[in-house]
Amino acid sequence: MNLILLFENDVISRDVVRLQGRRREHMLQVLKATAGDQVLVGMLNGLVGKGTITDITADTLTMELRLDRQPPAPLPVTLVLALPRPKMLKRVLFAASSMGVKRLYLINSFRVEKSFWKSPLLSVERMHEYLLLGLEQAKDTVVPEVLLRPQFRPFVEDELPAIMEDSPAFVAHPGAEEPCPRDMKRYVILAIGPEGGFISYEIGKLASIGFIPVSLGERPLRVETSVPALLARIF
Amino acid sequence: MNLILLFENDVISRDVVRLQGRRREHMLQVLKATAGDQVLVGMLNGLVGKGTITDITADTLTMELRLDRQPPAPLPVTLVLALPRPKMLKRVLFAASSMGVKRLYLINSFRVEKSFWKSPLLSVERMHEYLLLGLEQAKDTVVPEVLLRPQFRPFVEDELPAIMEDSPAFVAHPGAEEPCPRDMKRYVILAIGPEGGFISYEIGKLASIGFIPVSLGERPLRVETSVPALLARIF
Numbered sequence: 001m002n003l004i005l006l007f008e009n010d011v012i013s014r015d016v017v018r019l020q021g022r023r024r025e026h027m028l029q030v031l032k033a034t035a036g037d038q039v040l041v042g043m044l045n046g047l048v049g050k051g052t053i054t055d056i057t058a059d060t061l062t063m064e065l066r067l068d069r070q071p072p073a074p075l076p077v078t079l080v081l082a083l084p085r086p087k088m089l090k091r092v093l094f095a096a097s098s099m100g101v102k103r104l105y106l107i108n109s110f111r112v113e114k115s116f117w118k119s120p121l122l123s124v125e126r127m128h129e130y131l132l133l134g135l136e137q138a139k140d141t142v143v144p145e146v147l148l149r150p151q152f153r154p155f156v157e158d159e160l161p162a163i164m165e166d167s168p169a170f171v172a173h174p175g176a177e178e179p180c181p182r183d184m185k186r187y188v189i190l191a192i193g194p195e196g197g198f199i200s201y202e203i204g205k206l207a208s209i210g211f212i213p214v215s216l217g218e219r220p221l222r223v224e225t226s227v228p229a230l231l232a233r234i235f
Numbered sequence: 236m237n238l239i240l241l242f243e244n245d246v247i248s249r250d251v252v253r254l255q256g257r258r259r260e261h262m263l264q265v266l267k268a269t270a271g272d273q274v275l276v277g278m279l280n281g282l283v284g285k286g287t288i289t290d291i292t293a294d295t296l297t298m299e300l301r302l303d304r305q306p307p308a309p310l311p312v313t314l315v316l317a318l319p320r321p322k323m324l325k326r327v328l329f330a331a332s333s334m335g336v337k338r339l340y341l342i343n344s345f346r347v348e349k350s351f352w353k354s355p356l357l358s359v360e361r362m363h364e365y366l367l368l369g370l371e372q373a374k375d376t377v378v379p380e381v382l383l384r385p386q387f388r389p390f391v392e393d394e395l396p397a398i399m400e401d402s403p404a405f406v407a408h409p410g411a412e413e414p415c416p417r418d419m420k421r422y423v424i425l426a427i428g429p430e431g432g433f434i435s436y437e438i439g440k441l442a443s444i445g446f447i448p449v450s451l452g453e454r455p456l457r458v459e460t461s462v463p464a465l466l467a468r469i470f
Contacts, residue, residue, distance in 0.1 A: 002455050072453050091326075095460045100452075138454035182417055216467065217335075218307050219373035220237050225330045225463045232451065232464035 001026050003139040004041045004051065005132055006065075015065045017041075017051070024061040027053070042141035043067055071141045075100035075235055076187040078163060082109040082194035083148075084223045086119040090130050091224045097134025097144050099231050105163075107149045109202055111194040117150050156205050164189050169211045172230055173203060174220045176213035180233050188234060192226060236261050238374040239276045239286065240367055241300075250300045252276075252286070259296040262288075277376035278302055306376045310335035310470055311422040313398060317344040317429035318383075319458045321354040325365050326459045332369025332379050334466050340398075342384045344437055346429040352385050391440050399424050404446045407465055408438060409455045411448035415468050423469055427461060 004027065010017040019027075027033040033053055041051040041063070048071050051063035083106045084092055096104055108117070120126060127146050135141060149155040169189035170181065174197060191198075191206060197220070198206070203213060216229055239262065245252040254262075262268040268288055276286040276298070283306050286298035318341045319327055331339055343352070355361060362381050370376060384390040404424035405416065409432060426433075426441060432455070433441070438448060451464055 091459075094457075098454060098456055098460060099464070100454060137457060140454065219333060219335060219375065221333055221463075222329075222372060224326075224459075225333060228456075228460045228464040229334070229467035233467040 001030070001136045002040065003048065003136050003141075004039055005136050005141065006041055006043050006051075008044070012062075016054075017063050017065060019061045019063070020059055024059070027061060028056070039063075040139060041065060041067070042071060042135075042139070045142055047071070048139065048141060072100065072139065074102045074142065075231060077101060077231065077235070078103045078105070078167075078187075078189050079227075080105045080107055080160070080189065080191040081223070081227075082107060082192065082198065083112045083116050084194065085113070085116055086121045088222070088224050089116075089119070089121055092227055093127055093130035093146070094134045094137070095224065095228050096231075097131040097140075098138040099134075099228060100138065100140065101231070102142060102144045104144055104146045105149055105155070106146060107155055108152045109194050110152075110199045111196045122148060152202065153205065156202075156209065160189075161209050164210065169206075169209075170214045170234070171198065171203065171206045171211045172216065172226060173197060173213040174215055175218065176215040178212055178214045180214040180216050180230060182233055184234050190230060190234065192223060192230065195223070236265070236371045237275065238283065238371050238376075239274055240371050240376065241276055241278050241286075243279070247297075251289075252298050252300060254296045254298070255294055259294070262296060263291070274298075275374060276300060276302070277306060277370075277374070280377055282306070283374065283376060307335065307374065309337045309377065310466060312336060312466065312470070313338045313340070313402075313422075313424050314462070315340045315342055315395070315424065315426040316458070316462075317342055317427065317433065318347045318351050319429065320348070320351055321356045323457070323459050324351075324354070324356055327462055328362055328365035328381070329369045329372070330459065330463050331466075332366040332375075333373040334369075334463060335373065335375065336466070337377060337379050339379055339381045340384055340390070341381060342390055343387045344429050345387075345434045346431045357383060387437065388440070391437075391444065395424075396444050399445065404441075404444075405449045405469070406433065406438065406441045406446045407451065407461060408432060408448040409450055410453065411450040413447055413449045415449040415451050415465060417468055419469050425465060425469065427458060427465065430458070 012018045035053050038050045038052050042048040047067035048069045049067035055062040079101050167187045171191040247253045270288050273285045273287050277283040282302035283304045284302035290297040402422045406426040
């Protein structure tokens with residue numbers, strides 16, 4: 001936790017918040033904070049700044065805020081990801097959130113196991129847990145939007161072209177001839193397949209609306225490795 | 236498992252191996268392989284090729300081998316990593332191995348908790364588990380060498396300069412002015428700090444022998460995110 005994320009209902013009066021639970025514990029036990037100390041804080045979807053601890057009781061911690069900076073710039077990307085298995089999804093949500101992804105579609109693919117769509121992790125509340133941990137890691141406040149699209153073809157045919165607008169679109173495909181581009185200075189749409197990759201039909205569908213298959217090399221990577229690798233290569 | 240890794244003691248006669256346990260289970264249950272099928276195999280630290288299944292019994296699986304290709308090229312990098320907490324170390328060993336890292340120093344730093352050095356995970360056998368899983372993921376056979384250096388200063392002063400030779404050396408440091416370089420066509424030494432980063436003294440020591448502090452941006456990332464991100468950016 002490199003930033004303490006604050007919520008509307010922490011606010012008890014103008015520029016004053018009162019915290020309980022996990023964040024209070026973290027400040028006392030990990031940061032060893034005491035009254036008078038300042039910590040980096042940020043208001044959910046809002047500004048970043050300093051919180052000065054004014055009071056600590058047996059179960060609360062009160063801070064005065066001075067929020068005066070914008071959070072770090074988002075990555076100019078929409079990520080389109082074949083739904084990973086739940087254990088991987090947690091890490092991918094964390095990693096994508098910490099790297100500044102703000103829009104993420106989780107889509108179906110032939111190689112996505114049907115059971116993954118029934119995971120309780122796919123509730124907004126559960127996904128927010130990992131997204132918010134990623135924001136706290138990266139000193140960010142802006143919650144990524146995660147959209148579930150359990151049908152591949154209607155999504156690609158009817159919705160994805162409008163999402164793409166005029167942005168370049170790439171689909172990561174181990175063995176593609178085109179190397180993954182570097183240092184793009186513009187908004188990009190990036191699709192990443194499931195373990196084992198998108199099947200030919202799916203690559204064909206994506207190519208038909210303008211996606212370019214690109215590769216990071218001949219090594220197939222796990223999705224939790226390829227998400228940070230592709231984002232760091234492209235931006 | 237995108238490649239079945241074979242060991243010397245699997246070999247029962249020239250070009251014939253007999254497997255038991257995890258790899259046999261994987262081939263039968265995940266790959267649904269039957270006699271006559273071919274799978275991608277590789278000999279530990281050796282060639283890659285095809286294995287043709289010739290016999291399956293209640294607890295063994297026999298294959299004839301045709302090994303005729305080199306494994307994928309290694310990444311031209313020596314990674315110098317502040318020892319992460321054990322849970323992270325597993326993922327980092329896997330990720331680094333799958334991306335083609337072949338030499339990794341795990342070093343001490345002020346912010347490395349002393350208890351991490353007592354983890355049973357630091358035995359060669361336990362680390363090999365995760366390194367080999369990374370090779371199987373990436374269709375590679377060459378086991379990375381992992382070296383433990385529990386004393387920061389003697390390592391940096393006495394050993395690191397010889398490791399560096401004339402290679403450019405970078406230390407990842409959130410907030411460094413120099414951006415992380417891209418598309419290096421040569422051998423690189425890359426140091427990555429612990430959670431919270433190397434302290435100033437350590438950055439100074441590394442800088443004094445020629446390390447350049449570089450940054451991926453203003454967002455601090457977890458080591459399991461920053462390893463793939465830095466490697467993909469630099470190469």
